[in-house]
Amino acid sequence: MPTGSAEDASAAALLNLEMAMLWDGDDHGRLHHGAHYVALGVADDGLTAAVGAAVPDPLAAELADLAVLPRGGPECAPPTTILRCARLLRGRLGPVEVSGGPSYLVPPGVRAESTARVVRSTDGAGTGALRGANPGTWADGEWHALLDGRFGPWAAAVDGERVVALCCTPVFSDRAAEAGVWTRPSHRGRGHAASVTAHWASAFGSDGRRLFYSTSAANTASQRVAERLGLRRLGWIWKVSRPGEQGSHVERTWGPPAIG
Template sequence: MGVAADGMTAAVRHDVPGALTARLLDLVARGDPSTPCQPPEVLEQCRVLLGETTTVSSGPCYLIPPSPVPFDAPAAGVLRSDDPAHAERVRSLRPCTWARDEWDDLLDGRDGAPWAMVVADDQVAAICHTARLTTAGAEAGVWTAPAFRGRGLAAATTATWADLLPGTRLFYSTSADNHSSQRVAARLGLRAIGWLWKLTR
């Protein structure tokens, strides 16, 4: 559920039964938005419909401007998916958080492209890839290896990723408790546009 000052919207997974989907979307359509960080009243109604075992998570959503605040790239530079040599450079450096087939799909442009990465000490230190891509826009997916956090690598890869998608509406979202990710948004001068609420059962 996306909540902004001027309204709400929602999306439901494809495997949720049709009647339940219709009830959830109708509730959201008739609900009133809330202020950031505060759950809208309709959220609890949706949670009850989904069942007592439903968990709720949330966080801010940002709009990435066409030209994010310039951020100095690390000395090694940022690798980009539009250079085939860069994909081969990182093929053998798959982070343990990525399954082998997912990594190959990313590097071969089948899923998650475009992307930007930083390599340091012969390992992938940071990645920004395309977590979602539709005709309405794209969402950044950002990951930084624990040993390299706090060095500005997430901001550098996100700014490079944004350059790879000219003319596309770009979004960046994170969880409420991920303060380091929120600092990335601040470093890049991203504009907060709302709050995302996710219900999972």
């Protein structure tokens, strides 16, 4: 389990923790989720890099040599380092895609409210009223599994009988968890996304996981949610992936964090 304050941890170390959670990273800088060839976490205080386990060792060593901290240039543009990695991978393995976006730390006690009532996964019997409120973005079986807690903590904003925003836990590890946020198009811009994210974070209680919120470079609406919550921006995570698999991450069965 993590020790010390998440706010005191270096941004690069926290990006490394998030990358390991998202793509099953090990202590040797390899990612065991097959969608991504290389991932790069760029923070003001350092850089963290990991290479896909399926990448042959000689090529992995070449990619590691390219992983140097970029200087200057807009954050929203791919750094030279990741473009060089993509060029090398494209020449050896074929087509690849580059993607990236900012990552934020969700601190304990973050707060935000909106006009909608919020139901959390920790509300017990109160979650039963949502059985028939699937917003249409989940298969029925998955929706019931979410409400039963099989996918981890969640928080939903409810307007009347409709779910208008939801923050859930699409990916997690023993040490970290990632926020996944959806808002009904007709209810965007009203603070619901920030509210459910804050309530989602509170649903974790004191289980010790670091909580992350990340998005893509193009998703300025999600970036505004992070700003509204006052989240600490850690830096940007860039990756070179198999075509069409930029958003892929590991899937795990929910459970309490391991002890020790």
